[in-house]
Amino acid sequence: MFKKILVANRGEIAVRIIRACREMGIQTVAIYSTADEQALHAQLADEAVCIGPAYAKDSYLKMERILSATLASGAEAIHPGFGFLSENSKFAQLCEKCNIAFIGPNKDVIDRMGDKACARNTMMEAKVPVVPGTKEPLHELKRAKALANEIGYPIMIKASAGGGGRGMRIVHSEEEFDNLFETARQEAKNAFGDDTMYLERYISGARHIEFQILADQFGNVVHLGERDCSVQRRHQKMIEEAPSAALNESLRKEMGEVAVMAAKAANYTNAGTIEFLLDDKGRYYFIEMNTRIQVEHGITELVTGIDLIKEQIKIAAGEPLSFKQEDVRIAGHAIECRINAECPERGFLPSPGTVTEFHMPGGFGVRIDTMLYEGYTIPRYYDSLIAKVMVHDKTREEAIAKMQGVLGELIIDGIETNTDFLYQLIQNKQFQTGNITTNFIEQFLGKE
Template sequence: MIKKVLIANRGEIAVRIIRACREMGIDTVAICSEADKDALHAQLADETICVGPAPAKDSYLRMDRILSAAYATGADAIHPGFGFLSENSKFADLCKKCNITFIGPSCEVIDKMGNKSEARKTMMEALVPVVPGTKEAVYSSKEGKEIADKMGYPVMIKASAGGGGKGMRIVTSEEEFMHHFETASQEAKNAFGDDTMYIEKYIAKARHIEFQILADNYGNVIHLGERDCSLQRRHQKMIEESPSPAIDDKLRKEMGETAVKAAKAANYCNAGTIEFLLDENNHYYFIEMNTRIQVEHGVTELVTGIDLIKEQIKIAHGEKLSYKQEDIKIEGHAIECRINAENPYKNFTPSPGLVTGFHMPGGKGVRIDTALYTGYKIPANYDSLIAKVMVHGCNREEAIAKIRGVLGELVVEGIDTNIDFQYQLINNKDFKDGNIDTGFIERLLKK
């Protein structure tokens, strides 16, 4: 078994991985920036190494320093978490060349599925339904406009190397295409160092449904049901739940089998997510694959009882899957709210700073993944996500009531947060009735 894992990340996901390793008897190494020297993950790990100044490009994105830290501490594996280097094929390849186990898929698969244009092409060849759009990458606004004009508006412009909502624009008319293409491609170049784009038909009032998959090195692939991630703002997920209120058992079985088919087509290994759009007529389309653990993985863990981080480590060690498809049972209902350090009533302005008070609710079926503590100073250099509030109930109604109570009890003082905004979403009648789609929050904010 892997003996020592270096966590190439920070915040709540680093804490989550440390705890899983501890339960498995695996030693841990945390890396931190100078801004994170007092962070919880840096305090909980068995060893901690500072890898640079606060900016991520000088610390959490420095492959050389991270690999040097692994060598210096004798770590035989690296878990990248999500974000930062988690979907960087060069980093996965360097780990392999340094004889360090990368807890994730191979660099070849990350390349294939991380490039959205290549992923679409792979799925088309495997006869997995994809959103109508370009099969090859688009390199210029002129070329893109010609394609969009023929396709018909509205369309979605997306970065081939994109993720996290960056490099994405909805275009409703030919007059605005050139501007949106240029701004999206520039944003993609700044974020990913790659400004190649692709174009899809925009599907209005769609749900965002993703299937969690696990795959080992022996060709075994299973899915662990779906998560409904339709409540988004600027393509960033805010609330996730499992199972989806929009999917029945028959559709779940079909989409799950398609997700497994997609993973096999990519020769995938480890934990990953196949993401679909589901339209109003229950037609579904592949949009992308995330080749890493997801922020919202906890809701799947709550309804299946399976620890996805532990499974990732076992698979990376070379073990066969611990489960077969028939072993996977979805029990009850789980909901997650992402708590961000931001002010929703001032255009969601980030709110870093000192946490002067923190009360974390508990109780049966309540899980909160966070790296917060009273006295912690949230840096201004990183993502605003500070906690993931999750609940598990025997059904959706109970889960909604439970998370409403948790949000009402959760206290974070000293900074602005979106707790009250999340509370309003949970209490919205359309949410409670399950009448939501990816444009729901944007429409709500315009009222």
């Protein structure tokens, strides 16, 4: 087992990783930018190294500085968390060259699954159902438009290197295509440094279902059930649940087996997710694989009792999985709400600033992952996610009631947050009946 791990991230996920390492008796090294000098993760780690100025491109994305900090501190491994360099194959390769364990899959898998067009082809070869779309990477508008006409509208334009909803546009007609394709391509280039695109048929009124995968270095692959991530705004998830109210036991078993088959086809190791769209007729389609830990991993931990961060570390250290598929039990229902520093009344405008008062609810079945503390100043340079509020109870109805109480008690003053907006979503009758699709928030806001 590793004696020391460098955490190449910030915010609540860095705090989460540091705490897991502490419980395992592993020392930690935090990295931080000048804007994060007072951040909680930098204070909790055994060591902390400043790696550059505030902007991520000058700090959290500087591979050489992170590797230098790792080698200088004597850390044997790097946990990348999510975002930043977590799905960067070059970084994974550099770690290998420096004899540093990268807690995640290897370079080849990241390349194959990170390129969404390549991932689709891999799944098609493995007989995993995929959304109808293009097989080839697209760079030219003329060729892309011709293929869009063949597939048929509405269509989804997606960045091959994309994630987090960036580089994506829904096109409803040929007349819209030129402008939206070029806009998505430019956004992808700015966000990922890669403007390669691909096309998929847009499936309206679908659910977003993802299966959590764990795979060791000995060919053992298991799934830990599904999460329903259908409550999204502009492809950014806001509320997640485990398990999904849309799946019966038969469909859950079938999709889980397909998810494991997909991970094996990718020759996958460590934690990842196989993501599907589920239509109103019960047909499901592979859309992508995330080769990292997910923001919403905590609700899977709540319903399975399995610590995913610890499992990631054990797998990277060369240990086999300590359990088999038949050992995995899903108990009860868990819900997560993402608390963002933003103002829904002003178009979800980011709201950085100093937290003047902070009250974090507790109680049986309540978990809050956050980096907040009273007096902490949220920087303006990074993602607006500041806390993940999770609840767990015996049934979905009881979990919803518990979440209402937690959101009603949560106090974060000094900044604007989306807490009240999430409370309204949880109160919504359509949400409470479980009749939700990826269009739910647009319908809630009256935009459809």
